[in-house]
Amino acid sequence: ATLDFSNEYNDKSIHAQGDAYFIEQVEELTGGSVDIALHTSGSLGFKSADHFYAVADNAVQIADTLAGTIGGIDPIFLLSSLPFVADSVDEAQKLYEIARPQYAKVFEDNDQILLYASPWPASGIWSEEMVNSTDALTNLKIRTYDKNGTIAFKEAGAAPVLLSWADVVPQLSTGGISAVLTSAESGANGSFWEHLNHYTEIRYAVPLNMVHMNRDAFEDLSDEEQAAILEAAKRTDAHNWETVRSRLAENYAELKSHDVNIYTDVDPGMAATLKAAAEPAVQEWLENTGSTGQEILDALKAE
């Protein structure tokens, strides 16, 4: 039988390519006895937020899910999108390895297994005018992508706007917004340089996508096939963390070729403002997760 694999991103995205890599590995390891069909761009009709229970109920067998979207199911999934907790890919990978047992447990409790993670390139600020000072943040119309970002930028004096991704480019072209909080990669995919010439690498967060599989579907496979899936997942995990590192250099080269100014030295004043503004979001998360959250953050500091 075919295993259906749902993913919300287009087939050239870092996530879909990681998923394609996983499928290749499975094919190689099983000699083609496990057939996985990847459905990109949400073409089965599921959004990331639907995936958790779609996989639990076996509507799809595997899904690639933006962790932040299922934070309402368990707050642990908000960890990777907490602002300024992990400020580099190295840090984000450490954080993932520390928290992996917790993630796995939530999936475990809901008839699923966590296969691998798919990290996003770090989010920064794309903007019309250079944004590298606290003043530049004031009333900045910036599109944020989640609750924590909205809270943090509001606290920092900006005017965050919630828009669906589809509305972002039309709003940029008409001046409805003048900045976007997202990765260099996503901006490049949307040809943001047609409207925005500055990118500030504020190292806001490295959000994670999680790839999870229905346990019954997994157990229906033979022992060899199960081992192959787990091995392929392990390989893909390592592969994805490598890719996200190399992708950044490629993205920056592309941005430069389109005359986008990249600022990697973030103004310390602005960094402090943003970090302070993000503190309430982190505190709220700690309250919601109790001792588990504190232990994870402590373990990160200890490393």
Added chain:
Amino acid sequence: MEILFTTLGVIAMVFIVLGLGTWVFAGLVTVSVLSLLLMADFSLHRVGVTLSRILFRAGSSWELSAIPMFILMGEMIFRSDISERLFRGLEPITARIPGGILHTNIFGCTLFAAVSGSSSATTATVGKITTRELEIRGYDRRLSIGSLAGAGSLGLLIPPSIVMIVYGVQAEVSISKLFMAGVLPGLLIACLYSGYLFYQALRFPQKAPREVNSKVSMRESAALLAPVLTLIFIVIGSIYSGIATPSEAAAVGVGAVVLMLLFERQLSWKLFTDAVQATILSSVMVCSILVCAALLSTAVGYLHIPRDLATFIGSLELSAPVLLLILALFYVILGLFLDGISITVMSLPITLPLVVQAGFDPLWFGVFLVIMVELGQITPPVGFNLFVLQGLTGEKLGAIALAAFPFFILMCVAALLISIFPQIVLVLPNLGG
């Protein structure tokens, strides 16, 4: 070969289930259930959990809100004297043109397309305002319905456009450039349609009676047209000034009509509640069909129909022109029973590399694809413009599809023209560098 059998199976089921007289929204759900059970070997349990979740997901997408908003705007215009003034104001202009106010269908849809990103909203709003007036004035019903069906789908080609955004995100093509690329082909299609109306009016004068003895002067005409022009100006202005997103512009239209009617002391409680009640009926009809069509897309996705068909086409290793022809056929077939966005997301991962490899510009292909998707809006059994028009006029679906057929052919002609002269698509976006 098996995939052809599956595709034909789904199409046949749609024809049978809808043909028997099941409500369209329910018929789409039925076919989705049957496809998953019979052809994808799903258990009843898996069908239930899958489709119920998609029902909620597809229903709660906020972009759908443009439909009730635009319909409400149209209903209020329809119930006030703004629409009647519009047509009297047009008399001095249309009296001189063969086809008369039939051209308002084309012109109105083209203008409205610059406001709305969807074809259902365009057809429903313009159709609400024009069909009654055209009937009163004795215009040929078939031409009136057909031109609405055809021109309504321009909502997708003339920016803003939801399908173009979806294509742009998927193909990683600049959305701004895609929007520019759609303008000339959109106008080309509008001209072809108007040209056809000219021809029909000259050949069969009884189809388009002209009011040659209109007593409205040019000056009066300007005053009569002012309300509608102001409304259009406000809504388009709200988008292009960045005040509202294309998805929000519909509500701006509602606000502007309410203010205008208040200002003219036309807004009664009865007018308002009648308009809202009519809006509920039409928008529930349109939205429920769009939502249930998403279920059919899900089923077709699980059956891998677009993917396997496209892979099959790829395996044929065709020359560029033949590939384009086969892809056009492929999209017309998918368009028989799927909506444009689903067609785009499900086929592109395979068709785009084929097309690029054959040497076509992805920007150009985006516009070509949108035209293919527009064709699907006016083909039975699942054609959203046809459904909207059935709701508006009460005509039979088959009659509406027949009325739309000449416009289907004209749109194919447009697709042929942009294939021979790709500059029609590319000249505007390339101006910007």
Added chain:
Amino acid sequence: MLFARGYIGLVKRLNQGAGILCGTLIVYMAAHILLEIVLRLFNTSTYVLNEFIGYAVATMTFMGLGFALERGGLIRVGMVINRLSPNAAMILDLVISSVMCAMFGWLSWYWGINVSRSYSRGITSESLADTPLWIPEGAVLLGLILLCLTLSSRVLSLIVFRKTPIDLEPR
């Protein structure tokens, strides 16, 4: 007979209520979007526009199904049904209505399981509003149930009175 009349009347009442709700939701959508546009001019926002409008559209669509069905607002293809004798057309309508009632009942069952899970686990949306998901999900469930009630009242009416509920009313 009396029971049938009572049941049909009750469903009609429920649909009238749902209709009022749908109308209110349409006005709410316009108001919220306009409010958001004005707030944005002042560099602020309700921050929940897309989310709440999405819930409102879903509720309007599903709650309105019964209302629209009753009033003949939902289109169907008359190809076969218009060519049958009145009696045969009524029997076909009866069959279709019963099958659709069963199918939507079955789908509501599965959706109901999901809603009760959202409720018992306290699942929220991931937004500034932290909306408990059972509320919008439950609204859609109610809409589906109302649709089933409307279809069942149509079946009953066709069996007992050989007419659809709307034709029962004096003109």
